[in-house]
Amino acid sequence: MTKVSTILTGGTVVTMNDNYDVFVDGAVAIQDSQIVAIGPSADIRAEYTADEIIPCDGKYILPGLINAHTHAPMTLLRGLADDLRLDVWLMGYIMPTEREFVSPEFCRLGTKLACAEMIMGGVTTFADMYYFEDDIAETTEQAGMRALLGQTILKFPAPDAESYEGSLEAARAFVEKWHQHERITPSVAPHAPYSSTKDMLKLCAQLAMQYDVPIIIHISESAQEEEDNFAEHGLRVVPWLKTTGLLNAKVLAAHCVHINKSDMATLYEHDVTVSHNPQANLKLANGVAPVSDMLENHLTVGIGTDGPASNNDLDMFEEMRTAALLAKSFTNNPTALPARQALTMATRDGARALFMGDKTGSLEAGKYADIITMQASTVHNWPHFQRDENAIYSQIVYAGKSSDVESVMCHGRWLMRDRQLQTLDLSKIMGQAHDFAQKVDDFLSSHENDVVSKLLAVGGLERAESFEVQMKARIDDADLVQKLLDHPDVEVLKRMNYRQYDTYFTFDDHDMGRVRYREDDRIDERGEVSEVRARLTFTMPTKERVFNSAVLLSHSRFIAPADRPLRFYQEYFQGADVQVLEKERQRWHIHYQGVLYYINIDSLTEPKMRDMFIEIKSRTWSLLDAQHKADGISRMMDILDLPQGAAVRQDYLEMTPS
């Protein structure tokens, strides 16, 4: 007799191995973190003895479930705002709350709550993508779960980084710290194609490949995303991603709701795996992913809950069931995605999707002991028929519930026994989450009528580049600019004249940012107005720094077409100070040493100012790129013979009496 740590015996062992072996009176022998043997109880008991022998009569013994996509700390935002338009939900509630509250402490508490819920629902492994991922990793490590954890990288400023370069640095440190860990696999997580630049995706892929860790990314979540990608790059999302080199890394792609068969072939060719997140896709009205097609095209597909802010729970039983049910109506075929396949996606294939197929996802000797036991005899799942060998999967998938899960082991350690959590103090966590929710309630109540909400209600709001580099200098003679335009390193792309009518709405509370309504009248050669465009720009409080003489602004800027008359906005932004600024602007788009800049020669007409100004500007998503561009501006100042001290840091609004 070989002595092992633990034997689970007498249950119905559903191995989810490649043969789909089921042992009706079965047993699992566990030594430390690993499964050493599995089979009929009699065979196992004849060969092994153990410190602890646990009878599992009337229970299913299953591999721990794999939640292939979530944002764990967002448990703390569960039910914050539901049933809203996507832009209102995201920009009106989730983003302001994240900006205000997301911190290492937030991520630790939210991860604890998420781990508690996942463990109680039979999940032993999850894939996460959020901010401060190192804090999430430490918390998950302590909770005892297995996870693939991705440090988010965005071209926008994030709660944990001002620029994507900052996020990449954090990701590198994160990967270096964790990539040897037994249970935590670090990952690089560029948020999505539309929130990335090509350069950023290249750097992400390089980092991931250097350490052989996976990439996590959202792909083709909405039809809009495909449309926008095509409009911007002339390619669908997947082929465009291929051009960035991202697919050369090990990629776990979340969503893939709107991919087509050619996309599937590309994903397959690059061994990209997929997380299907049906409930979140339904709730945000993004549609139904073509899962049956993906499976037919041999893609490895796991199932994920997505974040609880858009689900609203982390219940893999519901998610499996939804996946199986939806696929049938989506393909008009009641035999599509049968129960056994859904459970495979939530276990063995989920593990493969997380690039952990060798470690977990099925009950097999040599794999880690990630095991759950589950009440088989419940009122909602009774009676049981035996004739059909698939009936057991039907029982688990179509009528099983997370509340049926009794005990959960991960890596040989008990995380829950008889529904009592072993590694987390649930009542303490819930108390802290409650206190947090009250703070968020207060914050949102006090921002109920803030500018973003008002702008969202008007519609069309979009996020603009995070970094602006600019130099402004007072000049006497507009012709000065010719020095620059005539320089051999400069190519003039475009020239225009404008008359600009700006109305600024500012607020007592500086944190509320400011809104500019601008009417741009384009003036043709005859001096006539040839085109009028109006738009709103909303700028949150801005950080500014000086690089050489250029000013580098990093800010959250949102733009929207202003499709109503100015009078409307004047009434709409009640309580705002209103300031008016009018100017004549000559404008050039130039390439200087191959880089795009805008040159403005401005004369203020209201309030009237005698001086003219030259501005050299550029915009970018990258902090590094912003710094390079600031250097370029400095060199252009030399061409213009402007001393570095000539630069003016005030903006026009600050120069005028308010």
Add this chain to the structure above:
Amino acid sequence: MTKVSTILTGGTVVTMNDNYDVFVDGAVAIQDSQIVAIGPSADIRAEYTADEIIPCDGKYILPGLINAHTHAPMTLLRGLADDLRLDVWLMGYIMPTEREFVSPEFCRLGTKLACAEMIMGGVTTFADMYYFEDDIAETTEQAGMRALLGQTILKFPAPDAESYEGSLEAARAFVEKWHQHERITPSVAPHAPYSSTKDMLKLCAQLAMQYDVPIIIHISESAQEEEDNFAEHGLRVVPWLKTTGLLNAKVLAAHCVHINKSDMATLYEHDVTVSHNPQANLKLANGVAPVSDMLENHLTVGIGTDGPASNNDLDMFEEMRTAALLAKSFTNNPTALPARQALTMATRDGARALFMGDKTGSLEAGKYADIITMQASTVHNWPHFQRDENAIYSQIVYAGKSSDVESVMCHGRWLMRDRQLQTLDLSKIMGQAHDFAQKVDDFLSSHENDVVSKLLAVGGLERAESFEVQMKARIDDADLVQKLLDHPDVEVLKRMNYRQYDTYFTFDDHDMGRVRYREDDRIDERGEVSEVRARLTFTMPTKERVFNSAVLLSHSRFIAPADRPLRFYQEYFQGADVQVLEKERQRWHIHYQGVLYYINIDSLTEPKMRDMFIEIKSRTWSLLDAQHKADGISRMMDILDLPQGAAVRQDYLEMTPS
């Protein structure tokens, strides 16, 4: 102080009344079966005292949920056969099992199991449609639930009646017995348009209107149903139903997956209410009902689980959530069917859909005390935000679970307290259900390769009329038929000549029925074959009776196009006895006194027989109609001068040496 029976106090009372009042520290005062007062705890406690005062801190107090559509006894068939083609599921598993096992005892046991599950999931009221509905009513009455119970009426033979007339009689007795009951409302339940005749629907409506009880019917469940209805009647399902007069009764229509806006207007005009059953519709690949459109068109829509054989549970929390999620992607609008509306459909509107809006569905003084309490502080539903008044509905609908339900009261009586059932012995019920499942397993295993399964696998199987009336007589002279054809009461509609090649497959086990492969060669005036058709007819063991001299056969008969060569079927039905029969047939379609009959003059060529035979036949779904037609046949025999004793009862197969 007024003394009442019970006060629930200190919970968050979610009234679901027309104002959607919520009392965060609220109370409900109950006297016997009714709610007498509801409001803030302090107000209620100041005015009322009670025998039992129940603290509900940290709990939601909600109206009991309404399951607007189910087939309760089918809990006993849960998970019997899943992920199958609809015809295979229905004709291969559910129908044979129902034919063999459905009995009053089956219905009582299945209803007990269903009531136990529903009570444990917070349901106090349900709408049912099945066989032996009186047994279901008695069981439901004892379990203490409220219900709208429909005796099923089908044109096919049913487990509880040979003919629809039999079902109608049972329905009349059922309605008479129960229509004064406080908790049980009886109902007349014609199964569906495609399984009804027009006459049958008229009679159903008359019966329902006579007692002012509702009709329950499945409408437009599949796209196929709409297509078939149009092909047969030249109308969509709803307009055709209108022509039958059925919509003049109070109708609760289940499914309505494929109705259009014009159908919705018709339903609204007739005060037809709807049960939306999203999970069953998905699982059977029938699609997604246009619920948002229905609500916009002012229809009253409840939510139902449908039977657990196609769901596979009776969980209204899942069903609400699925309804709310699906509607969003179905309309590309994340604001569609918000959580509050989903909960309204599962409570107040559900009650209205069951024509019980005055009795239940919300917590209001004067309504019956149908109340549930539910854990509000669970890990999967935490934290709670208060700012948004809809947040509480979001908590319940998007993250609530049936396992959160703690106590359930119906009509003032506790059905569950602290998750202990009060009116049902769960372990006994589950034990009996287990024994039953074993019998079904044995039965199905022994029929694994039976004829229906084999026919289903071949495809195209359809059910044919239940009743056949026929008279056969030996004659010497084919010209005898002219007497009939020339009679003033007879109109000849059509005349044809056939050569028929029949191959019969019969089995040792008589219960397995027999299959006929028939090749019909149509012979034109020149004696040439002008058309060839082959089809299979499968007949289950047949009951026969004699009415006058005609034989009345009642049987289950299925037909299918035989699109493969005879040799295929000979190999396919291995183990069958094969008999061949060939004949020349002259055939007339006639109206006799306005009723359609078929006249055959047959000469058997293989095996060769000297005699000729005349047959007069008709088919019908109605037993009464069959009897009328038998009378007609008897009168035609008089016209032919055939003595009543001339009729031969053997069929050709029995006359020939086997």
